[in-house]
Amino acid sequence: MAAKTKFEIKLGAATREAFGRVLVELGRENKDIVVCDADLSKSTMTVYFAKEFPERFVSLGIAEANMTAVGAGLALADKIPFVSSFSAFAMNKGFEQLRVCAAYPFVNLKVVGTHSGISIGEDGPSQMSIEEIGLACSLPGFVVISPADEAATKALVRAAAAHVGPVFIRTGRPKAPTVYGGDQRFEIGKAIEVAAGRDVTIIANGLLVAQALLAADVLEGEGISARVVDMHTAKPLDRETIARAAAETRAIVVAEEHLVDGGLGVRVAQVVAETRPCAMEFVGIRNTYAESGQPDELMDKYGLVARDVAAAARRVVGRKS
Amino acid sequence: MPKSIEELKITAKRIRREIIEMIGAAKSGHPGGSLSAVEIVVELYFNRLRIDPKNPKWVDRDRFILSKGHAAPVLYAAMAEAGYADTPLDQLNTLRKLGSVYQGHPDMRFIPSLEASTGSLGEGLSLALGMGIAARLDGRASRTYAMMGDGEVQEGQIWEAAMAGAFHKLDNVVAIVDYNRIQLDGFVHDIMEVAPLAEKWRAFGWHTIEIDGHDFAAIEKAFDEAEATKGKPTCIVAHTIKGKGVSFMENNPKFHGTAPTADEVKLALQELQ
Ligand SMILES: Cc1ncc(C[n+]2csc(CCOP(=O)(O)OP(=O)(O)O)c2C)c(N)n1
Numbered sequence: 323m324a325a326k327t328k329f330e331i332k333l334g335a336a337t338r339e340a341f342g343r344v345l346v347e348l349g350r351e352n353k354d355i356v357v358c359d360a361d362l363s364k365s366t367m368t369v370y371f372a373k374e375f376p377e378r379f380v381s382l383g384i385a386e387a388n389m390t391a392v393g394a395g396l397a398l399a400d401k402i403p404f405v406s407s408f409s410a411f412a413m414n415k416g417f418e419q420l421r422v423c424a425a426y427p428f429v430n431l432k433v434v435g436t437h438s439g440i441s442i443g444e445d446g447p448s449q450m451s452i453e454e455i456g457l458a459c460s461l462p463g464f465v466v467i468s469p470a471d472e473a474a475t476k477a478l479v480r481a482a483a484a485h486v487g488p489v490f491i492r493t494g495r496p497k498a499p500t501v502y503g504g505d506q507r508f509e510i511g512k513a514i515e516v517a518a519g520r521d522v523t524i525i526a527n528g529l530l531v532a533q534a535l536l537a538a539d540v541l542e543g544e545g546i547s548a549r550v551v552d553m554h555t556a557k558p559l560d561r562e563t564i565a566r567a568a569a570e571t572r573a574i575v576v577a578e579e580h581l582v583d584g585g586l587g588v589r590v591a592q593v594v595a596e597t598r599p600c601a602m603e604f605v606g607i608r609n610t611y612a613e614s615g616q617p618d619e620l621m622d623k624y625g626l627v628a629r630d631v632a633a634a635a636r637r638v639v640g641r642k643s
Numbered sequence: 644m645p646k647s648i649e650e651l652k653i654t655a656k657r658i659r660r661e662i663i664e665m666i667g668a669a670k671s672g673h674p675g676g677s678l679s680a681v682e683i684v685v686e687l688y689f690n691r692l693r694i695d696p697k698n699p700k701w702v703d704r705d706r707f708i709l710s711k712g713h714a715a716p717v718l719y720a721a722m723a724e725a726g727y728a729d730t731p732l733d734q735l736n737t738l739r740k741l742g743s744v745y746q747g748h749p750d751m752r753f754i755p756s757l758e759a760s761t762g763s764l765g766e767g768l769s770l771a772l773g774m775g776i777a778a779r780l781d782g783r784a785s786r787t788y789a790m791m792g793d794g795e796v797q798e799g800q801i802w803e804a805a806m807a808g809a810f811h812k813l814d815n816v817v818a819i820v821d822y823n824r825i826q827l828d829g830f831v832h833d834i835m836e837v838a839p840l841a842e843k844w845r846a847f848g849w850h851t852i853e854i855d856g857h858d859f860a861a862i863e864k865a866f867d868e869a870e871a872t873k874g875k876p877t878c879i880v881a882h883t884i885k886g887k888g889v890s891f892m893e894n895n896p897k898f899h900g901t902a903p904t905a906d907e908v909k910l911a912l913q914e915l916q
């Protein structure tokens with residue numbers, strides 16, 4: 323059997339940058355796209371949309387709760403609104419409005435959080451969002467997406483615009499390693515097997531997909547065959563892919579740049595428990611806020627790099643029954 | 644002992660230099676809103692607050708909350724100069740580095756002498772009201788000051804706090820708005836107009852004073868007037884210049900959240916001789 327080609331880190335655009343770019347394309351294609359901003363357009367990259375479509379760009383100031391409900395109002399009046407801020411502010415300051423103005427009446431609102439996770443670096447915990455997958459997934463009817471790279475972001479933002487119903491998309495600040503070639507297709511709720519494997523399945527999202535691929539190469543050298551699945555949609559989960567991984571590899575690691583409490587991991591574990599229970603391990607942030615530092619240093623310190631994913635995979639393989 | 648305006652000006656200049664050096668060394672951070680707040684923060688820490696840096700948890704102390712937490716460098720430099728044990732002067736240039744007590748935004752886990760962890764805009768005035776209510780319940784003379792940005796007051800929570808502060812007649816609380824007319828994405832009037840600002844605070848029931856926020860005499864007079872005002876809280880609307888003291892940063896939205904380059908640090912320090 324030919325040796326697998328090793329995964330190499332090649333940085334593409336940040337997922338927030340990809341979001342900003344595809345939003346302009348969507349704006350050209352559909353005049354109903356409206357973008358709302360809370361004094362962060364130069365950071366969320368909605369500034370590109372603002373430049374090309376000033377009349378469809380609504381500046382709302384540093385007032386995220388109001389912005390979220392204004393977005394819901396636009397949707398109720400048949401627009402396709404994208405509201406955007408740092409994830410920490412979009413989700414936390416806007417949560418009540420997401421619940422009552424978007425989820426409960428099932429409104430066609432799109433919320434894009436940027437600067438997610440701890441890889442924002444120096445600004446520190448007040449700007450770092452590590453709870454929002456749990457919060458977003460707690461909202462009935464919401465679709466919740468955490469893309470891995472530039473191509474995934476562009477395709478999934480498009481899918482979100484086409485989807486009817488509330489969507490939350492989680493994007494990041496730093497340049498993201500390229501995971502996908504140009505021919506990959508993306509569908510909401512359909513996970514992607516990015517590496518084949520038999521002994522363990524690593525399910526990841528966001529920046530952890532690239533780390534999982536690096537870990538799989540290390541494990542391969544140790545004789546452990548690791549399957550890697552990009553679970554870009556945290557809600558609705560791809561239950562079939564999870565059940566198949568549980569049945570076929572009998573060991574699962576879930577890796578995410580998020581608190582393990584309420585994150586992708588516990589959601590996957592629920593499906594595993596309901597289908598084919600097997601040993602599981604979780605890579606994520608444990609019961610703490612992070613701190614200021616360079617993104618790479620923080621990912622290393624808080625246990626979110628390939629080393630940690632590989633260690634979890636070894637542990638879970640050791641626990642296989 | 645009260646400080647002379649000359650002494651305060653010297654301290655202000657030193658703190659401006661420290662702000663530039665810290666943010667320059669960090670290569671990230673928020674110079675503009677740190678520089679616009681210097682005179683007010685210097686007046687508070689060196690002439691106004693009843694504090695004892697050797698005994699930071701003294702129960703009867705006055706408290707200052709930097710609600711606009713991104714201006715952390717001005718607070719760090721002031722606390723370091725004031726001599727708090729957990730804000731070492733010789734570590735200011737570790738700002739934003741892994742392990743530094745000088746986190747990107749004020750973080751009580753690293754500096755217990757801080758009165759609050761801030762960074763998510765809109766929350767500090769509410770914290771100040773809670774502290775003001777506690778002081779009144781305990782019969783303490785302690786006063787609480789909260790500084791907000793002019794972009795920050797776009798948050799709805801500020802106006803909920805404004806209503807509550809007047810309703811509860813919290814004359815031991817002082818709100819300060821650093822009215823520098825610039826926020827993150829540009830000029831306040833282009834993002835979300837907040838004018839007429841003083842009229843808004845008055846309408847919400849606050850004793851409101853408009854001053855030049857770089858004039859020590861005016862700042863002192865306003866704080867005196869706030870202290871003499873009974874039965875209602877005071878809001879000081881301080882007209883300031885974002886980036887004050889460094890010519891190429893003044894009124895320049897770019898320096899809201901952009902660190903100066905090494906060359907720009909040199910230029911700025913020359914101007915601040
Ligand atoms: C709730 C919240 N939304 C957004 C931000 C991002 N942010 C940081 S500073 C800033 C602009 C603040 O402007 P202003 O209050 O005028 O501060 P100053 O001019 O004094 O720096 C923004 C939007 C934040 N920290 N908190």
Ligand SMILES: [Mg+2]
Pocket residue numbers: 676792793794821822823824825826
């Ligand atoms: Mg301002």
